[in-house]
Amino acid sequence: MNAGKLTGQKPxxxxxxxxxxxxRLELEGDVRKLVLFNLAIDxxxxxxxxxxxxxxxxxxxxxxxxxxxxIQKKTGRPVQFEITxxxxxxxxxxxxxxxxxxxxYPFQSRLEASHHLSSRHVxxxxxxxGLNPATYGTHxxxxxxxxxxxxxxx
Numbered sequence: 001m002n003a004g005k006l007t008g009q010k011p012x013x014x015x016x017x018x019x020x021x022x023x024r025l026e027l028e029g030d031v032r033k034l035v036l037f038n039l040a041i042d043x044x045x046x047x048x049x050x051x052x053x054x055x056x057x058x059x060x061x062x063x064x065x066x067x068x069x070x071i072q073k074k075t076g077r078p079v080q081f082e083i084t085x086x087x088x089x090x091x092x093x094x095x096x097x098x099x100x101x102x103x104x105y106p107f108q109s110r111l112e113a114s115h116h117l118s119s120r121h122v123x124x125x126x127x128x129x130g131l132n133p134a135t136y137g138t139h140x141x142x143x144x145x146x147x148x149x150x151x152x153x154x
Contacts, residue, residue: 009139010135010136010137010139010140010143011135011136011140011143012140012143012144012146012147012148013041013126013136013140013141013144014148015148017126017129017131018041018144018148020129021037021125021126021128021129022034022037022038022086024125024128024129025037025125031090031093031094032094032107033121034090034093035087035090035091035093035094035106035107036050036107036121037125037141038084038086038087038090039053039058039083039087039091040138040141040142041141041144041145042081042082042083042084042087042145043068043070043079043081043083044081044142044143044144044145044146045070045072045079045081045142046072046073046074046138046139046142047138047141048073048074049070049072049073049074049079050107051105051107052070052073052105053068053070053105053106053107054102054103054104054105054106055095055099055100055101055102055103055104055105055106056102056103057069057070058083058091058106059091059095059099059102060102062099064083064088064091064092065083066082066083066088067080067081067082067083068080068081068083069081091106094106119137119138121138122136122137122138122140122141123136123137126140
């Protein structure tokens with residue numbers, strides 16, 4: 001069943017890897033993927049919660065917030081997260097000068113049946129900077145910010 005796949009805990013990305021992926025996404029000019037990546041790192045949310053974000057969770061009064069709040073699907077508990085300046089700028093670029101309604105989704109599905117962050121997104125991103133895609137998954141993004149904070153503060 002898991003033939004050819006690595007099982008177990010997936011590692012977090014290192015700061016230089018985050019910056020490398022971010023730079024590649026900026027150069028590609030795909031703002032949607034850049035916002036998805038930035039919010040995944042900032043929020044530490046599960047992929048299912050990340051794509052359920054609504055504009056009202058990250059913006060109010062025509063401005064992107066510095067902190068977001070969402071109720072987690074798995075636990076039913078609210079979680080608050082920082083939205084860094086870089087992520088706020090990418091969200092503004094995604095909205096293209098027109099702030100969508102609070103109940104709109106920033107990550108509109110291109111395929112109606114597929115409305116999620118997949119391991120494939122993560123694997124393409126890490127492969128683009130020369131890492132083994134089999135080693136990383138969506139949970140790697142969730143663990144990254146916590147690992148970076150831990151490395152800084154011990």
